[in-house]
Amino acid sequence: MGITTAWSISTHDDDFIGALAPRLLPLIAAERDEPLARERWNRWRREPLPDYRTWWNPFGQSCRREADALDSFLELTASGEHVQKMYDGLSPDDEFSLLTDVWDLVTDADDIFVSVQSKEFAVRSCFHAIGPDRAALLPGWCGNFLLTSAEVRETLPAVEQALGFTAKERAKAEGQDWLGYGDDEESVLDGPLRMWRRAAAHARGLCGVSVTVY
Template sequence: MGITSAWSISAHDDAFIGTLAPRLLPLIAAERGEPFARERWERWRREPLPDFRTWWRPFGRSDRGEADALGSFHELTASGEHVQKMYDGLYPEDDFSLLTDVWDLVDGVEEIFLSVQSKEFALRSFFHAIGPDRAALLPGWCGNFLLTSAEVRRTLPAVERALAFTPEERAAAEDQDWLDYGDGEESVLDGPLRMWRQAAADGRGLCGASVVVY
């Protein structure tokens, strides 16, 4: 049975970011602190994956080392059990839900970047497309973050370095982003930087979450 996942980046006032902080920040820290999390991250940095079209080779032709590296990357970029609680409403102290208490409060499409994917994780394609050196410039952990307006402004230069491309670099990144986009759907290569710039200009904070919807 497949899954449907979502990666969201939403803009909020600092007061709301403050209400999220005691709930979300410990969960992000728990994701980062998982026993194999740093090991998987460092492996990806040491061994960036090749063209995604080479990942699925005929049976018997796959190199074991490549298969292990791919499996490690898939685990790294999948939704973790801790932040998932924010969507499922399973936060230990209350029934706070990412769906009803964060996403449903967003007023307009300009205040959120949301990529919903069937049988895939948007963050996985995004990370592969930009590579580990650029991904290392992004705050938080594997698409999950919570930033005040001051932190948004402070991190904007690094995010711009991560997501600003020459025409040749952009073409290469697009070639390694395997997601299919419908009419008007925002690319993972565009949405995050748009949200950062807009939030910095508006004096707002940001909440990022990568989760399994169902």
């Protein structure tokens, strides 16, 4: 069965960020603090993956260790069960919805970046393209974060370092981003940094969530 996923990064005022914090921050912490998730993250940092075009060898020549490292990375960058509750529903008694209570509140298209993918996760392609050292500079956990306007300003230099490229570095990253983009679609190498810069310029906070929508 196929899936459709979305990675969204949206700007909000600090009052909204403060109201959302008790719902989202514990979910992100639960994802980050899972021992298996930390093990997968540390393995990826120790063993960065090669060119994605070598991942599935049609001749069956990949060694078991390489296959295990790939499986670990794929699980690391899939939507986690805790943050997924932001879309599926936090509890039977809580009518909060990521769709209506976060995304639908954004009225300016410039205030949100969304990458919707079929059978794939945008965070996965972004992280592989930039590599573990750059990904480690991004706040939050695997594309999920909630930041006040002050935290946006504080983290902007690190995000600039993670997602800023020389021409040669950009070409290399684009070569490892396997997502296809239409004329009106924003790359995962561009959208997140644009959102950080926009939020910092307008004294806004940021909400980033990677989920499976169906």
